[in-house]
Amino acid sequence: MPGEFDFIRALRGRTPATPGVLIGPGDDCAVLLPPPGKLLVTTDLLTEGVDFLLAEASPEAVGRKAMGVNLSDIAAMAGTPFAAVVSFALPRDPPGMTTRELADRLDAGLREMAGRFGVAIVGGDTNTWDGGLVVSVTVLGHADRPVTRGGAKPGDIIFVTGALGGSLLGRHLDPTPRVREALALREFVDLHAMIDVSDGFAADLSHVLAESGCGAEIDADAVPVHPDAVARSRLTGRTPLDHALNDGEDFELIFTVSATDAAKLEGATVPVTRVGRVVAGPGLWLVAAGVRTALTPGGWVHDV
Ligand SMILES: [Mg+2]
Known part of the structure; x- marks a missing residue:
């Protein structure tokens, strides 16, 4: 990009002093004071044409999403995010704007989402090329006891935050990572297993079950269906429940707790x-009017 050093200077000016960040952008490395607990690291690569279309999504929205999906992964481990590094490959001729404008607007979106959660962008890299926009974000977090996908036990109760389905109508570009919710829940109950909904409720719950060596029954009537799922169903002819179970990128959390802790959650502030229960042996079932049918994840599957 012409004026790349100018852009890097601008980035340094946008980086506020943050406790724990001894050296931010501009040196060969960022220098951080390690926070207490275990270090969490997650990274995600967003590619134009695969994860978003610049013709449809504003650069700010792409930036919010790129940061948000990583924060959601930190939330899924009940961690506290604290720093991020960001790299992007910028197209030479972005639609309707200069490369520098695209870089600034993308950075604004990244910074807005990071700022909501007190996360400092401490470094990164920028290039220009002949392809579409590519954004890579890595977020660092910390947790005393990270919650994995592998801790669900038969008899556990399965919960989900928020409502599911129809995120393609816009929420997929503007996720609300459930960082605060996960930290609040962790104070309240012993979270056995947790995951964020990126591929779809059924697909992501299946990841938990596979890692935990268990199965699950989901009560069809209990699944919280988002109004967007209802709106989508009018366009697709699929049921709202199908959208809720299989659409991806809700960025809500699925978690399991003991039956005793489940009772504590009835009056929780979060x-x-x-939505269901963990059972012994493999399999995922949907229970509707007392009839149990196999629930086959039909969520969006990453093609790489
Ligand atoms: Mg995840």
């Missing part, structure tokens, strides 16, 4: 919905 709104959560009890």
Whole structure:
């Protein structure tokens, strides 16, 4: 990009002093004071044409999403995010703007989402090339006891935050990572297993079950269906429940707790919905009107 050093200077000017960040952008490395607990590291690569279309999504929205999906992964481990590094490959001729404008607007979106969670962008890299926009974000977090996908036990109750389905109508570009919710829940109950909904409720719950060596029954009537799922169903002819179970990128959390802890969550300050139970042996079932049918994940599957 012409004026790349100018852009890097601008980035340095946008980086506020943050406790724990001894050296931010501009040196060969960032220097951080390690926070207490275990270090969490997550990274995600967003590619134009695969994860978003610049013709449809504003650069700010792409920036918010790129940061948000990583924060959601930190939330899924019940961690506290604290720093991020960001790299992007910029197209030479972005639609309707200069490369520098695209870089600034993307950075604004990244910074807005990071700022909501007190996360400092401490470094990164920028290039220009003949392809589409590519954004890579890595977020660092910390947790005393990270919650994995592998801790679900038969008899556990399955919960989900928020409502599911239809994120393609816009929420997929503007996720609300459930960082605060996860930290609040962790104070309240012993979270056995947790994951964020990126591929779809059924697909992501299946990841938990596979790692935990268990199965699950989901009560069809209990699944919180987002109004967007209802709106989508009018366009697709699929049921709202199908959208809720299989659409991806809700960025809500699925978690399991003991039956005793489940009772504690009934009056919790974090709104959560009890959707089913973990059972012994493999398999995922949907229970509707007392009839159990196999629930085959039909969520969006990454093609790489
Ligand atoms: Mg995840």
